[in-house]
Amino acid sequence: MADPQAVRAVLEDLRAEGDALDGLVAGLGAREWGAGTPAEGWTVAHQIAHLAWTDGRALLAVRDPAQFTAELGRGAVELGMAVAEGAAAGAAEPYGELLARWRNGRGLLLEVLAAAPPEARFPWYGPPMSTASVATGRLMETWAHGEDVADTLGVRREPTARLRHVARIAVRARDYAFSVHGLTPPAEPFRVELAAPDGELWTYGPPDAEQRVTGPALDFCLLAVRRRHRDDTAVRAWGADADAWLSVAQAFAGPPGKGRAPAADGGAA
Known part of the structure; x- marks a missing residue:
């Protein structure tokens, strides 16, 4: 059985990783949000939009696993194309609205994961994931895309135990x-x-x-x-x-x- 304390620890690390990236982008202006990152064709806005989109997919998988699975079964979500479309759509938003949407989505995801049974398993684009695995996966992506943003801004982030x-x-x-x-x-x-x-x-x-x-x-x-x-x-x-x-x-x-x-x-x- 999953350890509830271990799940809480992962969720706290996920919160901290999101806050760290938030601190990098919160004070940026339109020029910086539109700056190209090392990911070809992606700006800083694309990076945050991608995280907001994927957080939303994770939120659906936890809240409504049947709908998430049904969409996969119907081919409604082809991962590569959906990722690109989600990033492009979000990057077209005013950056203040995008930032608010990302903050809201990651906050909701933390809430539903905290309320989920530690032993639960949720569908994903690969094998089903446990509550802790969903949180760990989101932390990994947040950190990775945060590196793209940091590289763009010329910021060296200190590595952490996360x-x-x-x-x-x-x-x-x-x-x-x-x-x-x-x-x-x-x-x-x-x-x-x-x-x-x-x-x-x-x-x-x-x-x-x-x-x-x-x-x-x-x-x-x-x-x-x-x-x-x-x-x-x-x-x-x-x-x-x-x-x-x-x-x-x-x-x-x-x-x-x-x-x-x-x-x-x-x-x-």
């Missing part, structure tokens, strides 16, 4: 990452050792695994949300399968996108 949620998703999504790239997932478990922002070591997998990945947690998370090219990180692999993973690692559902080019190439979306 990255442990992103790292855990990326490790658990190892086989999905291989599959979405058309590759067969390795049969053997990997050992992952990450240096956390506070100096702690986060470890995943058996200590004696032959395939290993090590490095700073921040770099690993940036790689897993495809906001950095692996050549621009200090993440290292031992073993051919582990090395292959670093080229396809992905913590989010859906197509991998173009990712970033190495910084030496100018950095691409």
Whole structure:
């Protein structure tokens, strides 16, 4: 059975991650909201609009799982197209209205997740997700798109312990990452050792695994949300399968996108 205290902790981290990004964009003017981000064709407004759209989808999945599932079954929501349309529609709103809508939506989602049974499972675009997993997924996306905004504004955000949620998703999504790239997932478990922002070591997998990945947690998370090219990180692999993973690692559902080019190439979306 899910631990209610653990769910509450994830929800508090989700709230903090949203507030951190809110603090970056709340004081921006029209010029900054319209500034292009490293994601090709997306402005700062597109980034926030995407988060508002996805929060809305998560809200529907939790409040009305049957309707969410029915829409998926009817093909009413093709993920890639829907993401692009949701971002474009939101980016066309006056930025004050978009900001208010994002704030309202993420607040509602926090409320319904807090009221949901910890052991509940909700439909999503991949496997069903638990209450904690929905919150963790939203935190991961909020942080990832926040990186796009921070890069656009030239702001360096200090990494926090909230990255442990992103790292855990990326490790658990190892086989999905291989599959979405058309590759067969390795049969053997990997050992992952990450240096956390506070100096702690986060470890995943058996200590004696032959395939290993090590490095700073921040770099690993940036790689897993495809906001950095692996050549621009200090993440290292031992073993051919582990090395292959670093080229396809992905913590989010859906197509991998173009990712970033190495910084030496100018950095691409």
